[in-house]
Amino acid sequence: MTTKQPVLFRELDPDPRLLMGPGPVDVYPRVLRAMSTPLQGQFDPQFTQYMNEVQVLYRQVFDTENEQTFLVDGTARAAIEACLVSVIEKGDKVLVPIFGRFGHLLKEIVMRAGADVVSIDTQWGTVFTPEQIEEAMIAHKPKWLAISQGDTSTTMKQPLQPLAEICHRHGALIYVDATASAGGNALPVDEWGLDMVSIGLQKCLSGPPGSAPITFSDEVAERIRRRKHTEAGIRPDGVVDGVGSIIQSNYFDLAMLMDYWSPLRLNHHTEAATMLYAARECARVLLEEGLEPCQTRHQLTSTALRAGLEAMGLKLFGDAANRMDNVTGVFIPEVCGNGAALRSEMLNDFGIEIGTSFGPLDGKIWRIGTMGYGCRKTNVMRCLSSLEMTLHRQGFKTKQGAGVDAAYDVYAKHGQ
DSSP, X not given: OOOOOOOOOOOOOOOXXXXXXXXXXXXXXXXXXXXXXXXXXXXXXXXXXXHHHHHHHHHHHHTOOOSEEEEEESOHHHHHHHHHHHHOOTTOEEEEEESSHHHHHHHHHHHHTTOEEEEEEOOBTBOOOHHHHHHHHHHHOOSEEEEESEETTTTEEOOOTTHHHHHHHTTOEEEEEOXXXXXXXXXXXXXXTOSEEEOOSSSTTOOOSSEEEEEEOHHHHHHHHTTOOOOGGGOOTTOOOOSSOOOSOSTTOHHHHHHHTSTTOOOOSOOOHHHHXXXXXXXXXXXXXXXXXXXXXXXXXXXXXXXXXXXXXXOBOSOGGGBOSSEEEEEOOGGGTTSHHHHHHHHHHHOEEOBOOOGGGTTTEEEEEOOGGGOSHHHHHHHHHHHHHHHHHHTOOOOTTHHHHHHHHHHHHTTO
C-alpha cells in the first residue's frame, strides 16, 4: 500500500487589501473577534437567547416592530430567494422594475418560483418615478412588486417612500431587496410601509457574506402560514398544515423558519452559529453609532470622494439626484481602455480594490465603495491619492493633489 503525502497548501495569509469596491468590504474588527467565539449547541439556552437578541437588534436596524425578523443562513441572495419562493405561488403576477443587474436577478428568481412576471425597464443610471410604477400597477394588476432599493451595478438608489402606498392602494404588497443599501441609506421599514425586506451583511454593515437578515409584516406571515407544510421527520403531533401550495424549497421555507426562530424551536437546520455571532455584532456596531449618524457618515464620505474624483477631471456616472450614499460610479477615461490595467495597479501596487460593473457598463465605469468600516476619511484620501498616481501612469493627466485637496475641502466644511 502506497502512502501519499497529503496536499495541505500553506496556512492562510492573504496580502493586506483595502476593499473599496461595491462589496464585500472590510469587516469591522469587533465582528471578526465575535466570530472567534466558541460554538454552542443550537438549543443551548444561552445560544437561543443569542438568537432572541439578534431578532431584537435587527428590528432596530430595520426600524420595525415586525415580530418576524430573523436571519436566513446564506449570502444575501439566499434571503432574496427565501422571501420570494415563500410568498409567490405558481401563476401569481409579480411586477419587477429593472434599473440594473439586480432587477434582472429578482426577475430570474420570481420566474423560477413560477410567477407570471411582468418587468419594466429604465436606462441604467436612472430610476423609476412613482408615476411609472403606478402606471404599471394599473396596467398589470400584480400581486407583488419586487424591487431593489440600491443596485450597485449602476450605483443608483430607487426612492421607496411612495411605492408601498401605491402598491397597497392597488391591492399589492411590496418586497424590497436592500442588500446593498441598508445601514448606509435610510430604510425605515414601518414608516415607509414596506411589507417584506431582506438585506446582507457584506455591504454597509461591514460583516462577512453568509448570513442575511429579513423582516416581514404580520400580513405576509399569515400568507406564508397558509402554505405551511412541516416535513415529516420534525413534524410535531397535532400540527395543522396550511391550505396553500407547498413552498418549493425546503431550506428556504420561511414557514418552517418562523417556527425555528419562535419558542417552538423547530429543528429545521443547524443554525450557522459563527455567522449569527457576526450578524449580532454587526447590528451592535451600527446601533451604537446610531442609524442616522451612520447614514450621515456615508453621505459625507461619498460627497468627499465624489468631489475629489471630479476635481481630478473624472466624470461621475448616473443621475446625481438618485445616487447611493455608499458606492460611486465614475466613467473610465478613454485613455485607460476598459480600466482593467488601472484596477490591477491599484490592487497590486497600492493594495486597494475598486470594481468595474456588469452588462452595458462592463469596462465603462469603475465603482468605488465607501461602506461600513471602510467609510472613513483616511480611506478616501488613500484611494484618491493612489488613483491619481495610477491614472498618471495610464496617461490621464490631472493637477497634482487636486482630488485630495477637494476632499479635504468637503471635510473642512463639516468640521473634520
